Amino acid sequence: MGSDILLKIKNLEKTYPNGVQALKGINLEVEKGEFLVIIGLSGSGKSTMLRCLNRLHDPTGGEVMFNGKDIAKVTGHDIKVLRRDVAMIFQHFNLIPRHSVLSNVLMGRLGYTGTMSSIAGKFSKEDKDQALKYLDLVGIGDKAHIRADQLSGGQQQRVAIARALTQNPKVLLADEPVASLDPATCHTVMDYLKKVNEELGITIICNLHFLSLVRQYATRVIALKGGELVYQGSPKDIDEAWFEKIYGEGAKEVHIN
Amino acid sequence: MNFQFKRTVFDAITFAYLAAVALVVIYSPSEEQMLNMGPNFALVAVFGVLGAFVSTLINKSGTMTLGQLIFAPSHKKDPEKCKSSLKQLWTWQLWVTLIVTFVVGAIQTKVSIYELTDEAGFNGAVRLFKGLANPNYDILPRAILKVIETIFIAFMATILAVPVAFVISFFCAKNIMTSPIGFAVYATLRTILNVTRSVEALIWAIIFSVWVGIGPFAGMLALCLHSVASLAKQYSEITEAVDDGPIEGIRSTGASFLQTIWYAIVPQVILPYVAFTIYRWDINVRMATIIGFVGGGGIGTMLIKYQGQALWPEVGCIIVVIAVVVWIMDTASAYLREALK
Numbered sequence: 032m033g034s035d036i037l038l039k040i041k042n043l044e045k046t047y048p049n050g051v052q053a054l055k056g057i058n059l060e061v062e063k064g065e066f067l068v069i070i071g072l073s074g075s076g077k078s079t080m081l082r083c084l085n086r087l088h089d090p091t092g093g094e095v096m097f098n099g100k101d102i103a104k105v106t107g108h109d110i111k112v113l114r115r116d117v118a119m120i121f122q123h124f125n126l127i128p129r130h131s132v133l134s135n136v137l138m139g140r141l142g143y144t145g146t147m148s149s150i151a152g153k154f155s156k157e158d159k160d161q162a163l164k165y166l167d168l169v170g171i172g173d174k175a176h177i178r179a180d181q182l183s184g185g186q187q188q189r190v191a192i193a194r195a196l197t198q199n200p201k202v203l204l205a206d207e208p209v210a211s212l213d214p215a216t217c218h219t220v221m222d223y224l225k226k227v228n229e230e231l232g233i234t235i236i237c238n239l240h241f242l243s244l245v246r247q248y249a250t251r252v253i254a255l256k257g258g259e260l261v262y263q264g265s266p267k268d269i270d271e272a273w274f275e276k277i278y279g280e281g282a283k284e285v286h287i288n
Numbered sequence: 289m290n291f292q293f294k295r296t297v298f299d300a301i302t303f304a305y306l307a308a309v310a311l312v313v314i315y316s317p318s319e320e321q322m323l324n325m326g327p328n329f330a331l332v333a334v335f336g337v338l339g340a341f342v343s344t345l346i347n348k349s350g351t352m353t354l355g356q357l358i359f360a361p362s363h364k365k366d367p368e369k370c371k372s373s374l375k376q377l378w379t380w381q382l383w384v385t386l387i388v389t390f391v392v393g394a395i396q397t398k399v400s401i402y403e404l405t406d407e408a409g410f411n412g413a414v415r416l417f418k419g420l421a422n423p424n425y426d427i428l429p430r431a432i433l434k435v436i437e438t439i440f441i442a443f444m445a446t447i448l449a450v451p452v453a454f455v456i457s458f459f460c461a462k463n464i465m466t467s468p469i470g471f472a473v474y475a476t477l478r479t480i481l482n483v484t485r486s487v488e489a490l491i492w493a494i495i496f497s498v499w500v501g502i503g504p505f506a507g508m509l510a511l512c513l514h515s516v517a518s519l520a521k522q523y524s525e526i527t528e529a530v531d532d533g534p535i536e537g538i539r540s541t542g543a544s545f546l547q548t549i550w551y552a553i554v555p556q557v558i559l560p561y562v563a564f565t566i567y568r569w570d571i572n573v574r575m576a577t578i579i580g581f582v583g584g585g586g587i588g589t590m591l592i593k594y595q596g597q598a599l600w601p602e603v604g605c606i607i608v609v610i611a612v613v614v615w616i617m618d619t620a621s622a623y624l625r626e627a628l629k
Contacts, residue, residue, distance in 0.1 A: 085540055114542035125537025129555045138551055142542025149543075150550050191537070198541055 035063035037097065037202065037234055038084070044092030045079050053079040055258040056093065061202075066228045066235045068249035068266070070242070072278060076258040077238040081204045084236070085117040086110050098201075115142040118195035119204040122211055124187040128180035132171070132190050135179050136162040139197030158197070165193040169223050185216030192223055196231070203227065205237040209244070217241075221248050242269065295347070295355035296340045302354065302385050303339030304332050309388055346377060354378040354385075419600025420607065427594075427602050431587065431609045438586030439613065441504050441579075442572035445511035450565055453516050456481075457523030458549060463535075464527065477520075484517040489575050490582055497583040507584025511572050522564045523557070530556045563625040570621040577610055 038061040045054040053076045061067055069077045082088040084095060084102065095102040098116065105113055118139070126135045140158045141149055148154075154162075166172045169189040174182065179190060188208060195203055205224060209217040225248055228235045239245055245252055246266045254262035254277045262273060308331070312322075322328070347356050357378045403409065456477060458464055465474040492510035500506050530553055538552040580588015587610060594602040 087536060087540060111542040111544065114540055119540040121533065121537060121540075123533050125533040125540075127534050127538075127551060127555050130551075138538060138543070139541050141538065141544075141547045141551065144547075146544050146546050149547050194537075194541070 036060050037063045037065075039096040040093070041095070042093035043080070043083060043090055043095060043103070045076075045083055045088060046091045053258050054083070054090075057255075057258075057260050059253065059260060059263075061234060061236065063234055064228070064232055066225065066248060066250045067237070068245050068252045069236065069238050069255060070240070070245060070252060070277060071255035075255040077255055078206050080255070081119070081206050081236065081238060084202070084204060085114050085119055087119075111142050115198050116200055117202045117204060118198045118200035119206065120188065120191040120195055120208050122207040124184070124191045126179040126187055126190055126194075128178070130179055131176050132166065132179055132182070133159070133162055133175040135190055136166055136175075136193045136197055139194040142198060162193070162197050165196040166190075168196070168226070169193050183216070184212050185219055188212065188220050189223060192220075192227065196227065196233075200233060202234045202236060205235060207238045207240065210240060217244065224248070242274065245269070291359040291361060294359040295353065296343050298355035298358065299343030299346075299353045299381075300336045300339035302381060303342055304335035306385065306388060307335040307339070308332055309392060351377045354381040416600050420604035422601055423604035423608050424599075424601035425605055427605055428609070431590065431606050434587040434590045435609050435613050437504055438576045438580065438588065439573055439617075441508045441576045441584070441586050442511065442569055445508050445515050445572050445576070446565060446569040448508075448512050449515035449519055449568075453519035453523055454561070456516070456520040457527060458553075460520060460524040461527035463530070463532070464549070464553075481517045481520055484513060485521065489514040489579060493579040493582050493584040502583035502585075502589075504585030507576055507579045507586060507588075510579055510584060511575060514575070515568055515572060519564065519568055523561055526557045526560045526564070527553060559628050563628045566621045566624050566628075570617045573617050574614055577614075 038059075040057055040059040040061075043054055043057040043059075044052075046052045057076075057080065069080065071077050079088060083090045084097075086102065086105070090103040093103060097113070100109070100113075102113060127138070130138075137154045137158060139162070140154055144154065144158075163172060163175060166175055169192050171182075171186055171189055171193075174186065179187060182190065192203075203224075208224065209220050212220060221244060224235055224237065227233050237249075239249075246269070249266040252262070252264065252266045252269065253260060254273075256277055262269070262277060311331070343353050343355060346353050459473055460477045460481065462474060465471055489510050492513050493507055496509045497503075497506040500509065534552040534556065535548060538548045543551065576584065576586055577588045577591075580586045580590070581592045583589065587606060591603060591606045591610075594606065
């Protein structure tokens with residue numbers, strides 16, 4: 032790892048049309064192969080920051096260098112190419128409920144498939160093999176032909192991970208991936224993210240709420256507060272004092288095992 | 289718009305209306321004077337302005353007008369003033385307006401107990417009803433053929449409207465047309481659809497019967513146009529209510545605009561679309577009957593022909609056929625829509 036900088040974020044700003052300033056000049060470098068966790072209160076700008084990295088939101092200032100290009104400024108077709116490289120999973124999984132698990136995973140190939148053939152539902156044999164391979168990787172290969180809405184929350188999130196992997200991404204953004212799961216399922220999903228990180232070498236940038244999970248999975252942690260970067264360091268160094276600084280006076284750490 | 293504005297406009301309209309009625313009663317103007325639009329409008333406008341002042345004054349003075357009662361948010365209303373007491377101005381305003389409107393309405397519609405109880409007229413109605421109640425089933429085969437024509441007019445109108453409405457609906461969904469250009473397209477299309485829909489299918493049938501000649505084709509085109517406008521509106525409202533999660537999920541894979549619609553939106557809307565389409569066919573069968581009256585073909589045209597000749601037993605037979613078909617369509621479409629939920 033060392034000097035392999037994957038993402039270089041400079042002075043990133045985002046102001047919403049209603050005037051809310053969600054990001055106030057973030058400076059950050061993300062190394063290749065990291066499991067970077069972002070913590071912070073709701074509304075601190077975590078989700079906004081992730082969405083600026085794959086242009087689901089458009090930044091209003093600053094730059095993000097990735098693959099020799101400024102993410103903040105790419106347009107048109109380049110946005111699609113960017114999104115293929117920067118996959119994302121969500122708190123509410125965002126699968127298509129009426130489609131089968133396999134079909135959902137194949138949707139990770141949409142960015143590589145022509146509009147007409149994808150509307151006809153034509154995906155290549157390689158795409159299907161790849162989709163099945165990643166379903167096996169997240170341990171639900173046997174559920175390929177079940178409708179996505181028949182699965183439990185944890186299983187749905189694993190389908191979402193498989194969908195993200197079929198994009199062959201360099202980075203995987205995870206927006207509070209376990210916030211709507213029960214504690215036991217939490218760990219299963221986090222373990223699969225760790226596996227993806229370690230075995231496939233995919234860089235992960237993940238928003239989390241629980242410090243205990245942060246200590247267990249993160250290789251590095253940053254904290255946002257009011258749209259500003261207030262902490263950057265090793266997960267082991269976050270002590271009581273830092274916790275209060277990030278989450279405000281009187282906050283108590285909740286443990287999840 | 290704040291509530292004071294709505295309240296004042298509401299009160300101004302009711303006061304101006306009452307003042308205008310009072311003026312007509314006092315001066316009993318001739319028809320020629322009534323038709324003199326310019327000065328009359330000016331007079332009503334003056335009443336309106338006065339009414340607005342009166343409304344503002346009354347609400348400032350501590351009592352409450354009807355407009356205040358209806359439009360003011362609950363925290364602005366003094367509970368003491370909401371009590372239904374005749375001491376309150378708004379109760380007077382409500383009752384006077386209702387009674388005056390009822391009396392004016394009775395005069396306008398020429399309500400007449402004398403006509404209703406006129407013996408000759410009543411006997412005529414009884415004779416007609418007897419004819420209707422004893423349908424002449426000799427024309428049943430022809431009526432059935434014609435009602436089949438009506439069902440197909442409705443079917444073709446619906447089926448041709450579906451693809452057009454389907455495509456248009458995405459361009460009139462607010463959650464898809466987010467860019468400034470998109471919003472312009474959205475607003476333009478919505479306006480065109482609203483205008484098309486507010487012109488009755490009956491009027492479109494008259495226009496098309498001049499264009500392509502009297503017959504089922506004209507009726508079908510009229511219904512089709514009306515269906516495009518209605519379906520596009522209903523489709524786009526379903527599209528606006530979809531869950532945003534899957535859209536975000538599909539966009540994040542690098543999917544194009546069309547792929548996002550196809551994979552994230554279509555699966556969510558397809559069943560409600562089908563349900564609304566079946567309902568539209570059901571409505572179109574009923575409308576096709578009416579459209580037949582003005583030359584749109586089918587059973588309606590047959591009905592109007594016999595009605596013109598006062599052949600009431602034949603008309604009775606046609607009415608029975610229409611009732612049965614409408615009842616079957618209604619029931620069948622209700623079951624289908626229920627099953628699709």
